[in-house]
Amino acid sequence: MTLKKQEIQKLLILINRGFLLFKSNMAINITSIVTIITALYIFFVFFVLSYSVDNFFGKLVNVQNIRGYITDSAPQDKINALIKRLSSLKSVAEAKFYKSKDSYEYLRKSYMSEKYLELLPEEFFPSFVEVTLKSNYQEIKFIKEIEGELMKSDIISTTSFGEKWLLNFLSIKVGLKIFVMILTGLLSISIGSVIYNTINLKLFKFKEEIKIYSLVGATRSFIITPFVVASVLEMTVSFLIAFILQYVTFYLIRHFFLDKLGVVFLQSPSIYVIFSIFFIMAFISIIASILSVFSFLDKNLGAIGE
Amino acid sequence: MIKFFNVTVNFYGEKRALDNVSFEVKKGEFVYITGESGAGKSTLLRLIYADLLPTKGVVLVSNKDVSHISKHSIPYLRRNIGVVFQDYKLLEDKTVYENVKMALDIFYLKKKSVENRILPLLRRLGIYSRRETLVRKLSGGEKQRVAIARALINEPSIILADEPTGNLDKERAEDIIELLHDTVEMGATVMIATHDKYLIDKHRGRIIELKQGQLVNDSEKARNTETTHLN
Ligand SMILES: Nc1ncnc2c1ncn2[C@@H]1O[C@H](COP(=O)(O)OP(=O)(O)O)[C@@H](O)[C@H]1O
Numbered sequence: 275m276t277l278k279k280q281e282i283q284k285l286l287i288l289i290n291r292g293f294l295l296f297k298s299n300m301a302i303n304i305t306s307i308v309t310i311i312t313a314l315y316i317f318f319v320f321f322v323l324s325y326s327v328d329n330f331f332g333k334l335v336n337v338q339n340i341r342g343y344i345t346d347s348a349p350q351d352k353i354n355a356l357i358k359r360l361s362s363l364k365s366v367a368e369a370k371f372y373k374s375k376d377s378y379e380y381l382r383k384s385y386m387s388e389k390y391l392e393l394l395p396e397e398f399f400p401s402f403v404e405v406t407l408k409s410n411y412q413e414i415k416f417i418k419e420i421e422g423e424l425m426k427s428d429i430i431s432t433t434s435f436g437e438k439w440l441l442n443f444l445s446i447k448v449g450l451k452i453f454v455m456i457l458t459g460l461l462s463i464s465i466g467s468v469i470y471n472t473i474n475l476k477l478f479k480f481k482e483e484i485k486i487y488s489l490v491g492a493t494r495s496f497i498i499t500p501f502v503v504a505s506v507l508e509m510t511v512s513f514l515i516a517f518i519l520q521y522v523t524f525y526l527i528r529h530f531f532l533d534k535l536g537v538v539f540l541q542s543p544s545i546y547v548i549f550s551i552f553f554i555m556a557f558i559s560i561i562a563s564i565l566s567v568f569s570f571l572d573k574n575l576g577a578i579g580e
Numbered sequence: 581m582i583k584f585f586n587v588t589v590n591f592y593g594e595k596r597a598l599d600n601v602s603f604e605v606k607k608g609e610f611v612y613i614t615g616e617s618g619a620g621k622s623t624l625l626r627l628i629y630a631d632l633l634p635t636k637g638v639v640l641v642s643n644k645d646v647s648h649i650s651k652h653s654i655p656y657l658r659r660n661i662g663v664v665f666q667d668y669k670l671l672e673d674k675t676v677y678e679n680v681k682m683a684l685d686i687f688y689l690k691k692k693s694v695e696n697r698i699l700p701l702l703r704r705l706g707i708y709s710r711r712e713t714l715v716r717k718l719s720g721g722e723k724q725r726v727a728i729a730r731a732l733i734n735e736p737s738i739i740l741a742d743e744p745t746g747n748l749d750k751e752r753a754e755d756i757i758e759l760l761h762d763t764v765e766m767g768a769t770v771m772i773a774t775h776d777k778y779l780i781d782k783h784r785g786r787i788i789e790l791k792q793g794q795l796v797n798d799s800e801k802a803r804n805t806e807t808t809h810l811n
Pocket residue numbers: 580591592596597615616617618619620621622623624
Protein backbone atom coordinates (compact mmCIF):
# COMPACT_ATOMS: atom_id res chain seq x y z
CA MET A 275 0.00 0.00 0.00
CA THR A 276 1.49 3.31 -1.03
CA LEU A 277 0.14 6.30 0.79
CA LYS A 278 0.40 9.68 -0.79
CA LYS A 279 2.26 12.38 1.07
CA GLN A 280 -1.00 14.17 1.69
CA GLU A 281 -2.54 11.05 3.18
CA ILE A 282 0.40 10.65 5.53
CA GLN A 283 0.02 14.27 6.60
CA LYS A 284 -3.65 13.69 7.36
CA LEU A 285 -2.79 10.60 9.33
CA LEU A 286 -0.18 12.52 11.32
CA ILE A 287 -2.75 15.17 12.18
CA LEU A 288 -5.17 12.48 13.36
CA ILE A 289 -2.43 10.78 15.38
CA ASN A 290 -1.68 14.12 16.95
CA ARG A 291 -5.37 14.48 17.82
CA GLY A 292 -5.11 11.03 19.41
CA PHE A 293 -2.22 12.20 21.59
CA LEU A 294 -4.20 15.25 22.68
CA LEU A 295 -7.21 13.06 23.40
CA PHE A 296 -5.03 10.77 25.48
CA LYS A 297 -3.49 13.65 27.42
CA SER A 298 -6.76 15.42 28.07
CA ASN A 299 -8.35 12.43 29.80
CA MET A 300 -5.82 11.38 32.38
CA ALA A 301 -8.42 10.74 35.07
CA ILE A 302 -10.20 8.17 32.92
CA ASN A 303 -6.90 6.82 31.60
CA ILE A 304 -5.27 6.20 34.93
CA THR A 305 -8.01 3.86 36.09
CA SER A 306 -7.75 1.77 32.99
CA ILE A 307 -3.96 1.93 32.80
CA VAL A 308 -3.67 0.62 36.35
CA THR A 309 -6.12 -2.17 35.56
CA ILE A 310 -4.25 -3.15 32.42
CA ILE A 311 -0.89 -3.00 34.21
CA THR A 312 -2.19 -5.34 36.89
CA ALA A 313 -3.50 -7.83 34.36
CA LEU A 314 -0.33 -7.65 32.26
CA TYR A 315 1.93 -7.94 35.30
CA ILE A 316 0.23 -11.12 36.46
CA PHE A 317 0.41 -12.42 32.94
CA PHE A 318 4.11 -11.64 32.63
CA VAL A 319 4.94 -13.36 35.90
CA PHE A 320 3.23 -16.57 34.85
CA PHE A 321 4.49 -16.27 31.33
CA VAL A 322 8.11 -16.00 32.44
CA LEU A 323 7.65 -18.87 34.88
CA SER A 324 6.11 -21.06 32.23
CA TYR A 325 8.74 -20.04 29.72
CA SER A 326 11.50 -20.90 32.17
CA VAL A 327 9.97 -24.23 33.13
CA ASP A 328 9.58 -25.04 29.48
CA ASN A 329 13.22 -24.31 28.79
CA PHE A 330 14.46 -26.08 31.90
CA PHE A 331 12.64 -29.34 31.29
CA GLY A 332 13.03 -28.98 27.59
CA LYS A 333 16.76 -29.41 28.01
CA LEU A 334 16.41 -32.32 30.44
CA VAL A 335 13.86 -34.21 28.47
CA ASN A 336 15.77 -33.81 25.27
CA VAL A 337 16.46 -37.43 24.20
CA GLN A 338 18.49 -38.39 21.20
CA ASN A 339 17.76 -42.03 20.68
CA ILE A 340 15.54 -44.98 21.44
CA ARG A 341 16.26 -48.68 21.38
CA GLY A 342 14.02 -51.56 20.49
CA TYR A 343 15.16 -54.99 21.68
CA ILE A 344 14.65 -57.72 19.16
CA THR A 345 13.24 -61.16 19.97
CA ASP A 346 15.63 -64.09 19.56
CA SER A 347 13.81 -65.73 16.68
CA ALA A 348 13.50 -62.63 14.48
CA PRO A 349 14.39 -63.33 10.85
CA GLN A 350 16.84 -60.96 9.15
CA ASP A 351 14.42 -59.84 6.42
CA LYS A 352 11.90 -58.65 8.98
CA ILE A 353 14.63 -56.72 10.76
CA ASN A 354 15.70 -55.14 7.48
CA ALA A 355 12.13 -54.17 6.69
CA LEU A 356 11.77 -52.54 10.11
CA ILE A 357 15.00 -50.61 9.67
CA LYS A 358 13.81 -49.39 6.29
CA ARG A 359 10.47 -48.27 7.65
CA LEU A 360 12.02 -46.45 10.58
CA SER A 361 14.59 -44.72 8.37
CA SER A 362 11.81 -43.24 6.28
CA LEU A 363 10.25 -41.35 9.22
CA LYS A 364 10.81 -37.63 9.04
CA SER A 365 12.18 -37.35 12.57
CA VAL A 366 14.76 -40.09 12.16
CA ALA A 367 18.40 -39.37 11.40
CA GLU A 368 19.55 -42.97 11.52
CA ALA A 369 18.16 -46.43 12.29
CA LYS A 370 20.77 -49.06 12.95
CA PHE A 371 20.71 -52.79 13.76
CA TYR A 372 23.09 -54.16 16.37
CA LYS A 373 23.72 -57.91 16.53
CA SER A 374 24.64 -59.45 19.87
CA LYS A 375 28.25 -58.99 19.01
CA ASP A 376 27.79 -55.35 18.05
CA SER A 377 25.83 -54.88 21.17
CA TYR A 378 28.75 -56.10 23.19
CA GLU A 379 31.05 -53.68 21.39
CA TYR A 380 28.56 -50.90 21.84
CA LEU A 381 28.35 -51.36 25.54
CA ARG A 382 32.04 -51.73 25.86
CA LYS A 383 32.53 -48.41 24.16
CA SER A 384 29.89 -46.47 25.96
CA TYR A 385 29.38 -47.75 29.42
CA MET A 386 31.49 -50.35 31.16
CA SER A 387 35.06 -51.31 31.49
CA GLU A 388 36.24 -53.91 29.07
CA LYS A 389 37.49 -56.22 31.76
CA TYR A 390 34.12 -56.62 33.37
CA LEU A 391 32.40 -57.30 30.05
CA GLU A 392 34.87 -59.98 29.10
CA LEU A 393 33.50 -62.08 31.90
CA LEU A 394 30.12 -62.33 30.17
CA PRO A 395 29.33 -64.65 27.24
CA GLU A 396 28.38 -62.96 23.98
CA GLU A 397 24.89 -64.55 23.88
CA PHE A 398 24.01 -62.55 27.00
CA PHE A 399 23.92 -59.41 24.95
CA PRO A 400 20.68 -58.70 23.20
CA SER A 401 20.40 -57.61 19.61
CA PHE A 402 18.55 -54.34 19.12
CA VAL A 403 17.61 -51.56 16.76
CA GLU A 404 18.76 -48.08 17.71
CA VAL A 405 17.00 -45.09 16.24
CA THR A 406 18.72 -41.69 16.42
CA LEU A 407 16.60 -38.57 16.04
CA LYS A 408 17.45 -35.55 13.95
CA SER A 409 18.60 -32.75 16.20
CA ASN A 410 15.49 -30.60 15.80
CA TYR A 411 13.21 -33.55 16.55
CA GLN A 412 14.72 -34.52 19.88
CA GLU A 413 11.55 -34.25 21.87
CA ILE A 414 9.46 -36.66 23.84
CA LYS A 415 6.58 -36.55 21.43
CA PHE A 416 8.73 -37.82 18.55
CA ILE A 417 10.34 -40.45 20.72
CA LYS A 418 6.84 -41.59 21.64
CA GLU A 419 5.92 -41.73 17.98
CA ILE A 420 8.87 -44.01 17.21
CA GLU A 421 8.18 -46.10 20.25
CA GLY A 422 4.72 -46.72 18.89
CA GLU A 423 6.18 -47.61 15.52
CA LEU A 424 8.60 -50.08 17.13
CA MET A 425 5.93 -51.74 19.23
CA LYS A 426 3.80 -52.31 16.17
CA SER A 427 6.44 -54.69 14.94
CA ASP A 428 6.19 -58.27 16.26
CA ILE A 429 9.95 -58.71 16.40
CA ILE A 430 10.41 -56.05 19.10
CA SER A 431 10.10 -57.21 22.70
CA THR A 432 10.69 -54.00 24.63
CA THR A 433 11.85 -50.48 24.05
CA SER A 434 13.97 -48.17 26.10
CA PHE A 435 15.00 -44.60 25.85
CA GLY A 436 16.81 -42.00 27.87
CA GLU A 437 15.41 -41.11 31.20
CA LYS A 438 11.85 -42.29 31.28
CA TRP A 439 11.30 -40.74 34.68
CA LEU A 440 11.52 -37.29 33.14
CA LEU A 441 8.19 -37.92 31.55
CA ASN A 442 6.64 -37.04 34.90
CA PHE A 443 7.87 -33.51 34.54
CA LEU A 444 6.23 -33.29 31.22
CA SER A 445 2.83 -33.16 32.86
CA ILE A 446 3.92 -30.10 34.83
CA LYS A 447 5.07 -28.53 31.60
CA VAL A 448 1.83 -29.26 29.82
CA GLY A 449 -0.17 -28.11 32.82
CA LEU A 450 1.62 -24.79 32.92
CA LYS A 451 1.17 -24.35 29.21
CA ILE A 452 -2.58 -24.84 29.43
CA PHE A 453 -2.69 -22.48 32.38
CA VAL A 454 -0.80 -19.78 30.50
CA MET A 455 -3.01 -20.27 27.48
CA ILE A 456 -6.15 -19.79 29.56
CA LEU A 457 -4.53 -16.83 31.25
CA THR A 458 -3.72 -15.30 27.87
CA GLY A 459 -7.30 -15.74 26.74
CA LEU A 460 -8.69 -14.16 29.87
CA LEU A 461 -6.16 -11.39 29.69
CA SER A 462 -7.06 -10.58 26.09
CA ILE A 463 -10.74 -10.45 26.95
CA SER A 464 -10.24 -8.31 30.03
CA ILE A 465 -7.88 -5.89 28.35
CA GLY A 466 -10.19 -5.71 25.36
CA SER A 467 -13.15 -4.88 27.54
CA VAL A 468 -11.25 -2.39 29.69
CA ILE A 469 -10.22 -0.54 26.52
CA TYR A 470 -13.73 -0.80 25.12
CA ASN A 471 -15.20 0.74 28.24
CA THR A 472 -12.55 3.42 28.55
CA ILE A 473 -13.20 4.51 24.99
CA ASN A 474 -16.91 4.46 25.69
CA LEU A 475 -16.47 6.75 28.67
CA LYS A 476 -14.41 9.12 26.58
CA LEU A 477 -16.94 9.00 23.79
CA PHE A 478 -19.69 10.05 26.17
CA LYS A 479 -17.53 12.90 27.34
CA PHE A 480 -17.01 13.95 23.74
CA LYS A 481 -20.52 13.20 22.59
CA GLU A 482 -21.34 16.81 21.77
CA GLU A 483 -18.06 17.34 20.01
CA ILE A 484 -18.55 14.22 17.92
CA LYS A 485 -22.07 15.31 17.03
CA ILE A 486 -20.80 18.66 15.85
CA TYR A 487 -18.03 17.09 13.80
CA SER A 488 -20.56 14.75 12.29
CA LEU A 489 -22.82 17.70 11.52
CA VAL A 490 -20.09 19.61 9.68
CA GLY A 491 -19.17 16.57 7.60
CA ALA A 492 -16.43 14.66 9.39
CA THR A 493 -15.82 11.19 8.01
CA ARG A 494 -15.88 8.17 10.28
CA SER A 495 -12.13 7.76 10.06
CA PHE A 496 -11.68 11.35 11.20
CA ILE A 497 -13.72 10.54 14.29
CA ILE A 498 -12.40 7.04 14.93
CA THR A 499 -8.64 7.36 14.35
CA PRO A 500 -7.86 9.63 17.34
CA PHE A 501 -9.68 7.23 19.65
CA VAL A 502 -7.78 4.27 18.26
CA VAL A 503 -4.49 6.14 18.66
CA ALA A 504 -5.40 7.04 22.24
CA SER A 505 -6.16 3.43 23.11
CA VAL A 506 -2.96 2.14 21.55
CA LEU A 507 -1.06 4.76 23.55
CA GLU A 508 -2.82 3.63 26.69
CA MET A 509 -1.90 0.04 25.88
CA THR A 510 1.73 0.95 25.19
CA VAL A 511 2.15 2.88 28.41
CA SER A 512 0.59 0.04 30.41
CA PHE A 513 2.69 -2.55 28.63
CA LEU A 514 5.94 -0.70 29.29
CA ILE A 515 5.19 -0.22 32.95
CA ALA A 516 4.08 -3.82 33.45
CA PHE A 517 7.16 -5.06 31.61
CA ILE A 518 9.52 -2.97 33.72
CA LEU A 519 7.75 -4.13 36.89
CA GLN A 520 8.10 -7.81 36.02
CA TYR A 521 11.70 -7.28 34.97
CA VAL A 522 12.54 -5.69 38.29
CA THR A 523 10.66 -8.42 40.17
CA PHE A 524 12.57 -11.23 38.51
CA TYR A 525 15.84 -9.37 38.71
CA LEU A 526 15.41 -9.08 42.45
CA ILE A 527 14.43 -12.73 42.82
CA ARG A 528 17.45 -13.79 40.80
CA HIS A 529 19.79 -11.45 42.55
CA PHE A 530 18.75 -12.18 46.12
CA PHE A 531 17.78 -15.84 45.95
CA LEU A 532 18.57 -17.92 42.93
CA ASP A 533 22.10 -16.65 42.23
CA LYS A 534 23.08 -17.31 45.83
CA LEU A 535 21.83 -20.86 45.49
CA GLY A 536 23.57 -21.23 42.19
CA VAL A 537 20.36 -22.02 40.38
CA VAL A 538 19.95 -20.79 36.84
CA PHE A 539 16.31 -21.33 36.31
CA LEU A 540 14.53 -18.10 35.44
CA GLN A 541 14.85 -17.20 31.85
CA SER A 542 13.52 -14.01 30.28
CA PRO A 543 11.64 -14.49 27.04
CA SER A 544 13.44 -13.20 23.96
CA ILE A 545 12.79 -9.77 22.59
CA TYR A 546 10.77 -11.33 19.75
CA VAL A 547 8.41 -12.99 22.17
CA ILE A 548 7.97 -9.71 24.04
CA PHE A 549 7.29 -7.83 20.81
CA SER A 550 4.81 -10.47 19.69
CA ILE A 551 2.90 -10.11 22.93
CA PHE A 552 2.96 -6.35 22.51
CA PHE A 553 1.62 -6.53 18.97
CA ILE A 554 -1.14 -8.89 19.98
CA MET A 555 -2.15 -6.52 22.77
CA ALA A 556 -1.95 -3.51 20.44
CA PHE A 557 -4.10 -5.38 17.96
CA ILE A 558 -6.65 -6.16 20.66
CA SER A 559 -6.79 -2.52 21.69
CA ILE A 560 -7.27 -1.39 18.10
CA ILE A 561 -10.12 -3.83 17.58
CA ALA A 562 -11.71 -2.96 20.93
CA SER A 563 -11.57 0.76 20.26
CA ILE A 564 -12.92 0.47 16.73
CA LEU A 565 -15.81 -1.66 17.96
CA SER A 566 -16.46 0.79 20.76
CA VAL A 567 -16.55 3.84 18.49
CA PHE A 568 -18.65 2.09 15.86
CA SER A 569 -21.28 0.93 18.30
CA PHE A 570 -21.31 4.38 19.87
CA LEU A 571 -21.76 6.14 16.54
CA ASP A 572 -24.55 3.78 15.53
CA LYS A 573 -26.36 4.14 18.83
CA ASN A 574 -25.87 7.81 19.56
CA LEU A 575 -25.37 9.69 16.35
CA GLY A 576 -28.41 8.98 14.27
CA ALA A 577 -30.01 12.11 15.54
CA ILE A 578 -28.25 15.43 15.57
CA GLY A 579 -31.28 17.64 15.13
CA GLU A 580 -33.86 15.95 17.31
CA MET B 581 -31.55 22.31 -5.47
CA ILE B 582 -33.89 20.51 -3.05
CA LYS B 583 -36.78 18.30 -4.16
CA PHE B 584 -39.24 16.29 -2.09
CA PHE B 585 -41.36 13.67 -3.85
CA ASN B 586 -44.24 12.26 -1.78
CA VAL B 587 -42.15 12.12 1.32
CA THR B 588 -43.56 10.39 4.38
CA VAL B 589 -41.88 9.88 7.74
CA ASN B 590 -43.34 7.52 10.32
CA PHE B 591 -41.69 7.40 13.69
CA TYR B 592 -43.43 4.57 15.45
CA GLY B 593 -45.38 3.19 12.57
CA GLU B 594 -48.62 4.86 13.55
CA LYS B 595 -47.96 8.56 13.72
CA ARG B 596 -46.85 10.51 10.68
CA ALA B 597 -44.34 13.26 11.28
CA LEU B 598 -44.49 14.04 7.58
CA ASP B 599 -47.31 12.92 5.35
CA ASN B 600 -46.85 12.74 1.59
CA VAL B 601 -44.99 16.02 1.24
CA SER B 602 -43.82 17.25 -2.18
CA PHE B 603 -42.15 20.54 -3.11
CA GLU B 604 -39.14 21.95 -4.87
CA VAL B 605 -36.77 24.67 -3.71
CA LYS B 606 -34.63 26.34 -6.36
CA LYS B 607 -31.11 27.65 -5.98
CA GLY B 608 -31.01 31.04 -4.25
CA GLU B 609 -34.48 30.81 -2.70
CA PHE B 610 -35.24 32.02 0.80
CA VAL B 611 -37.83 29.71 2.33
CA TYR B 612 -39.67 29.66 5.63
CA ILE B 613 -41.03 26.36 6.91
CA THR B 614 -43.84 27.22 9.29
CA GLY B 615 -46.39 25.43 11.33
CA GLU B 616 -47.20 24.78 14.94
CA SER B 617 -44.94 22.88 17.24
CA GLY B 618 -45.01 19.23 16.20
CA ALA B 619 -46.07 20.01 12.61
CA GLY B 620 -42.96 18.35 11.19
CA LYS B 621 -40.63 21.27 10.48
CA SER B 622 -37.54 19.79 12.13
CA THR B 623 -38.24 16.43 10.54
CA LEU B 624 -38.33 18.04 7.11
CA LEU B 625 -34.98 19.75 7.61
CA ARG B 626 -33.37 16.61 9.06
CA LEU B 627 -34.20 14.75 5.88
CA ILE B 628 -32.16 17.25 3.87
CA TYR B 629 -28.93 16.79 5.82
CA ALA B 630 -29.55 13.03 6.10
CA ASP B 631 -29.97 13.01 9.86
CA LEU B 632 -33.05 10.96 9.10
CA LEU B 633 -34.15 8.86 6.14
CA PRO B 634 -37.75 9.00 4.89
CA THR B 635 -40.09 6.05 5.36
CA LYS B 636 -41.46 6.62 1.88
CA GLY B 637 -40.71 8.96 -1.00
CA VAL B 638 -37.58 10.50 -2.40
CA VAL B 639 -35.51 13.49 -1.31
CA LEU B 640 -33.10 15.01 -3.82
CA VAL B 641 -30.40 17.44 -2.74
CA SER B 642 -28.28 18.92 -5.55
CA ASN B 643 -29.70 16.13 -7.70
CA LYS B 644 -28.45 13.44 -5.37
CA ASP B 645 -30.87 10.98 -3.82
CA VAL B 646 -30.36 11.40 -0.09
CA SER B 647 -33.31 9.20 0.82
CA HIS B 648 -31.10 6.19 0.14
CA ILE B 649 -27.74 7.72 0.97
CA SER B 650 -24.95 5.47 2.26
CA LYS B 651 -23.25 6.17 5.58
CA HIS B 652 -20.06 6.75 3.70
CA SER B 653 -21.55 9.56 1.59
CA ILE B 654 -23.28 11.48 4.38
CA PRO B 655 -20.18 13.48 5.41
CA TYR B 656 -19.71 14.74 1.86
CA LEU B 657 -23.35 15.79 1.66
CA ARG B 658 -23.07 17.69 4.94
CA ARG B 659 -19.97 19.60 3.86
CA ASN B 660 -22.22 21.39 1.42
CA ILE B 661 -24.94 22.17 3.97
CA GLY B 662 -24.67 24.60 6.87
CA VAL B 663 -27.08 23.90 9.73
CA VAL B 664 -28.08 26.24 12.56
CA PHE B 665 -30.19 25.22 15.57
CA GLN B 666 -32.24 26.89 18.25
CA ASP B 667 -29.89 25.56 20.93
CA TYR B 668 -26.78 26.60 18.91
CA LYS B 669 -24.98 23.25 19.40
CA LEU B 670 -21.71 24.89 20.34
CA LEU B 671 -19.04 23.70 22.74
CA GLU B 672 -19.47 26.05 25.68
CA ASP B 673 -15.97 25.54 27.05
CA LYS B 674 -14.23 26.41 23.83
CA THR B 675 -13.63 29.82 22.39
CA VAL B 676 -15.55 31.36 19.53
CA TYR B 677 -12.60 30.77 17.25
CA GLU B 678 -12.20 27.13 18.25
CA ASN B 679 -15.87 26.45 17.69
CA VAL B 680 -15.81 27.83 14.17
CA LYS B 681 -12.54 26.05 13.48
CA MET B 682 -14.18 22.65 14.05
CA ALA B 683 -15.82 22.85 10.65
CA LEU B 684 -12.38 23.35 9.09
CA ASP B 685 -10.55 20.69 11.13
CA ILE B 686 -11.94 18.01 8.86
CA PHE B 687 -10.06 19.49 5.91
CA TYR B 688 -6.63 19.30 7.55
CA LEU B 689 -5.76 22.88 6.60
CA LYS B 690 -2.69 24.83 7.65
CA LYS B 691 -3.04 27.10 10.66
CA LYS B 692 -2.55 30.24 8.59
CA SER B 693 -5.19 29.43 6.02
CA VAL B 694 -7.63 28.50 8.80
CA GLU B 695 -7.05 31.95 10.27
CA ASN B 696 -7.44 33.63 6.91
CA ARG B 697 -10.83 32.06 6.50
CA ILE B 698 -12.21 32.46 10.00
CA LEU B 699 -11.21 36.00 10.90
CA PRO B 700 -12.90 37.82 7.99
CA LEU B 701 -16.10 35.86 8.61
CA LEU B 702 -16.08 36.71 12.31
CA ARG B 703 -15.66 40.35 11.33
CA ARG B 704 -18.56 40.15 8.90
CA LEU B 705 -20.77 38.61 11.57
CA GLY B 706 -19.74 41.18 14.18
CA ILE B 707 -18.08 38.78 16.62
CA TYR B 708 -14.46 39.43 15.74
CA SER B 709 -13.73 41.07 19.09
CA ARG B 710 -15.15 38.02 20.88
CA ARG B 711 -12.98 35.49 19.03
CA GLU B 712 -10.96 34.44 22.09
CA THR B 713 -13.94 34.46 24.45
CA LEU B 714 -15.40 31.22 25.76
CA VAL B 715 -18.81 30.56 24.25
CA ARG B 716 -20.37 30.19 27.70
CA LYS B 717 -19.69 33.85 28.34
CA LEU B 718 -21.58 35.02 25.27
CA SER B 719 -25.15 36.27 24.98
CA GLY B 720 -27.72 34.24 23.04
CA GLY B 721 -27.47 36.49 20.01
CA GLU B 722 -23.71 36.20 19.97
CA LYS B 723 -23.87 32.43 20.32
CA GLN B 724 -26.16 32.18 17.34
CA ARG B 725 -23.73 34.30 15.32
CA VAL B 726 -20.98 31.84 16.22
CA ALA B 727 -23.20 28.98 15.07
CA ILE B 728 -23.89 30.83 11.83
CA ALA B 729 -20.17 31.41 11.38
CA ARG B 730 -19.58 27.69 11.75
CA ALA B 731 -22.34 26.96 9.25
CA LEU B 732 -21.01 29.45 6.72
CA ILE B 733 -17.27 28.86 7.02
CA ASN B 734 -17.21 26.23 4.27
CA GLU B 735 -19.40 28.35 2.01
CA PRO B 736 -22.16 25.76 1.68
CA SER B 737 -24.73 26.11 -1.07
CA ILE B 738 -27.55 25.22 1.32
CA ILE B 739 -28.21 26.77 4.73
CA LEU B 740 -30.78 25.23 7.05
CA ALA B 741 -31.90 26.87 10.27
CA ASP B 742 -34.19 25.13 12.75
CA GLU B 743 -35.88 27.76 14.93
CA PRO B 744 -32.70 29.85 14.91
CA THR B 745 -34.37 32.70 16.78
CA GLY B 746 -36.28 30.60 19.30
CA ASN B 747 -34.12 31.66 22.21
CA LEU B 748 -33.61 35.28 21.20
CA ASP B 749 -35.40 38.54 21.82
CA LYS B 750 -37.03 40.46 18.97
CA GLU B 751 -34.10 42.61 17.91
CA ARG B 752 -31.53 39.80 18.04
CA ALA B 753 -33.93 37.60 16.14
CA GLU B 754 -34.26 40.15 13.38
CA ASP B 755 -30.49 40.49 13.17
CA ILE B 756 -30.08 36.75 12.78
CA ILE B 757 -32.69 36.55 10.02
CA GLU B 758 -30.93 39.47 8.37
CA LEU B 759 -27.62 37.59 8.45
CA LEU B 760 -29.18 34.47 7.00
CA HIS B 761 -30.89 36.53 4.33
CA ASP B 762 -27.56 38.08 3.35
CA THR B 763 -26.28 34.67 2.35
CA VAL B 764 -28.94 34.41 -0.36
CA GLU B 765 -27.26 37.33 -2.08
CA MET B 766 -24.07 35.30 -2.05
CA GLY B 767 -25.79 32.47 -3.87
CA ALA B 768 -26.92 30.21 -1.05
CA THR B 769 -30.30 28.53 -0.73
CA VAL B 770 -31.78 29.13 2.71
CA MET B 771 -34.52 27.27 4.55
CA ILE B 772 -35.63 28.48 7.98
CA ALA B 773 -38.01 26.53 10.18
CA THR B 774 -39.87 28.84 12.51
CA HIS B 775 -43.24 29.31 14.09
CA ASP B 776 -42.53 32.98 14.67
CA LYS B 777 -45.06 34.77 12.47
CA TYR B 778 -43.63 38.15 13.34
CA LEU B 779 -40.33 37.31 11.68
CA ILE B 780 -41.98 35.94 8.58
CA ASP B 781 -43.84 39.18 8.15
CA LYS B 782 -40.70 41.15 8.64
CA HIS B 783 -38.72 39.47 5.90
CA ARG B 784 -40.26 38.40 2.65
CA GLY B 785 -39.76 34.90 1.39
CA ARG B 786 -41.49 31.81 0.25
CA ILE B 787 -43.57 30.12 2.94
CA ILE B 788 -44.16 26.40 3.17
CA GLU B 789 -46.68 25.68 5.85
CA LEU B 790 -47.06 22.31 7.54
CA LYS B 791 -49.94 21.05 9.62
CA GLN B 792 -49.73 17.68 11.29
CA GLY B 793 -47.15 16.60 8.79
CA GLN B 794 -49.01 17.70 5.71
CA LEU B 795 -48.06 20.55 3.43
CA VAL B 796 -51.08 22.84 3.64
CA ASN B 797 -49.82 26.02 2.07
CA ASP B 798 -46.98 27.02 -0.25
CA SER B 799 -46.93 30.69 -1.17
CA GLU B 800 -44.40 33.17 -2.48
CA LYS B 801 -45.48 36.33 -0.72
CA ALA B 802 -45.16 37.29 2.89
CA ARG B 803 -48.33 36.70 4.81
CA ASN B 804 -50.23 39.68 6.02
CA THR B 805 -51.75 38.45 9.21
CA GLU B 806 -51.65 40.00 12.64
CA THR B 807 -48.14 40.65 13.91
CA THR B 808 -48.36 38.55 17.02
CA HIS B 809 -45.07 37.47 18.40
CA LEU B 810 -45.22 33.87 19.54
CA ASN B 811 -42.31 33.43 21.83
N1 LIG C 1 -37.27 10.91 17.12
C1 LIG C 1 -38.61 10.94 17.17
N2 LIG C 1 -39.28 9.86 17.61
C2 LIG C 1 -40.63 9.84 17.65
N3 LIG C 1 -41.39 10.86 17.25
C3 LIG C 1 -40.79 11.98 16.81
C4 LIG C 1 -39.36 12.06 16.74
N4 LIG C 1 -39.04 13.29 16.25
C5 LIG C 1 -40.20 13.91 16.02
N5 LIG C 1 -41.25 13.14 16.35
C6 LIG C 1 -42.66 13.49 16.20
O1 LIG C 1 -42.88 13.91 14.87
C7 LIG C 1 -43.72 15.03 14.83
C8 LIG C 1 -43.02 16.17 14.12
O2 LIG C 1 -41.95 16.61 14.92
P1 LIG C 1 -41.00 17.81 14.52
O3 LIG C 1 -40.56 17.60 13.14
O4 LIG C 1 -39.96 17.91 15.56
O5 LIG C 1 -41.99 19.05 14.61
P2 LIG C 1 -41.65 20.58 14.68
O6 LIG C 1 -40.19 20.75 14.42
O7 LIG C 1 -42.51 21.19 13.64
O8 LIG C 1 -42.02 21.04 16.04
C9 LIG C 1 -44.08 15.35 16.27
O9 LIG C 1 -45.34 14.80 16.56
C10 LIG C 1 -43.02 14.67 17.07
O10 LIG C 1 -43.54 14.25 18.31
